[in-house]
Amino acid sequence: MPSKDNDPSRSRDVVFRTPTDTDGAAIWNLIRESKPLDENSMYCNLIQCTDFADTCVVAELDGEIVGWISAYIKPSEPETVFVWQVAVSETARGMGVGSRMLTALLDRDACRDVTTLQTTITRSNAASWALFSRFCDRMDGDMDHEPHFTRDEHFDGTAATEHLVTIDLAAEDLKKAA
Numbered sequence: 001m002p003s004k005d006n007d008p009s010r011s012r013d014v015v016f017r018t019p020t021d022t023d024g025a026a027i028w029n030l031i032r033e034s035k036p037l038d039e040n041s042m043y044c045n046l047i048q049c050t051d052f053a054d055t056c057v058v059a060e061l062d063g064e065i066v067g068w069i070s071a072y073i074k075p076s077e078p079e080t081v082f083v084w085q086v087a088v089s090e091t092a093r094g095m096g097v098g099s100r101m102l103t104a105l106l107d108r109d110a111c112r113d114v115t116t117l118q119t120t121i122t123r124s125n126a127a128s129w130a131l132f133s134r135f136c137d138r139m140d141g142d143m144d145h146e147p148h149f150t151r152d153e154h155f156d157g158t159a160a161t162e163h164l165v166t167i168d169l170a171a172e173d174l175k176k177a178a
Contacts, residue, residue, distance in 0.1 A: 013061075014059050014060065014061050014066070014067070014092065014095065014097055014100065015059070015060045015061075016057055016058070016059055016060075016067075016100065016101060016104040017057075017058050017060065018053050018054065018056070018057075018058070019048070019049035019053050019056050019057075019058045019068075020049060020053070021046065021049055021050050023049045023058055023065060024042055024043075024045045024046030024048075024049050025042060025045075026064075026065040027048075027049065027058070027065060027068050027087075028040075028041075028042040028045045030066075030067075030068055030087050030089055031045070031068065031085065031087050033089065033090075034087040034088070034089070036122075036124075036125060037085055037087055038085075045070075048070045048084075052070065052071075052072050054108060054109070054110035055071040055072050055073060055081060055105065055108065055110050055111065056068070056069060056070050056071060057069040057071075057101045057104050057105050059088070059092065059097050059100070059101055061091065061092055064089075064091075065089075066088065066089040066091055066092035066097065067086075067087065067088045067089065067092055067097040067098070067101050068085065068086070068087045068101075069083060069085070069086050069087075069101045069102065069105055070083075070084040070085045071083045071084055071105055072084070073110065073111070073114070074118075077116070078113060079113055079114055079115045079116055080114065080115075080116040080117070081105065081106070081111055081114045081116075081117055081118070082117075082118045082119065083102070083105070083117060083118070083119040084119075086101065086102075086119075086128065086131065098131045099131065099134060099135050099138070102117075102131075102135050106169075114169070115168065115169055116166060116167065116168055116169065117141075117166075117167045117169060118164060118165065118166050118167070119132060119164075119165050120148055120149065120162035120163060120164055120165065121145075121162065121163055122159075122160040122161065122162055122163070123160065123161070123163065124160060132165055132167065135167070136167045139167070139169050140170065141167045141168055141169045141170070142167070142168045143165060143166070143167045143168075144165070144166050144168075145163045145164060145165045145166070146163060146164055147161050147162075147163055147164075148161075148162050148163060148164035149161065149162040
């Protein structure tokens with residue numbers, strides 16, 4: 001049996017595209033299978049696919065949705081894109097899909113003026129810390145983080161503190177990534 005690195009099926013082309021109104025259910029299912037991501041309603045994912053489509057990314061492999069980024073430009077900070085969720089299915093892990101979706105997002109016309117990327121991550125989400133740290137390094141950005149939504153003050157003790165991660169990106173580095 002070939003190793004993951006030599007498995008020819010892992011080198012298939014992943015297509016990165018803007019979501020459509022028919023993608024909501026598949027995205028909702030992908031998120032449900034991508035623990036520890038918080039599940040939103042299917043309606044929320046449908047709205048993301050329509051009203052926020054310009055700042056969301058779908059990754060497809062052989063016609064199946066295997067990756068998803070939901071994001072939006074912050075209304076009070078038009079140079080900042082906030083990444084709400086990143087999901088990659090088991091079948092596409094190890095293919096760099098998460099990082100490639102982030103690059104595809106920043107390459108969008110909607111992100112033309114973006115110089116800062118933000119997200120929130122709980123301390124225990126090692127996969128997200130690794131993804132955003134690697135992406136920051138690749139983009140030659142600067143990354144900071146601080147507690148943002150805290151367990152007791154914002155979640156009534158029911159969820160872990162979310163740390164606001166801010167990656168400052170130089171304009172020339174964004175152009176190189178595209």
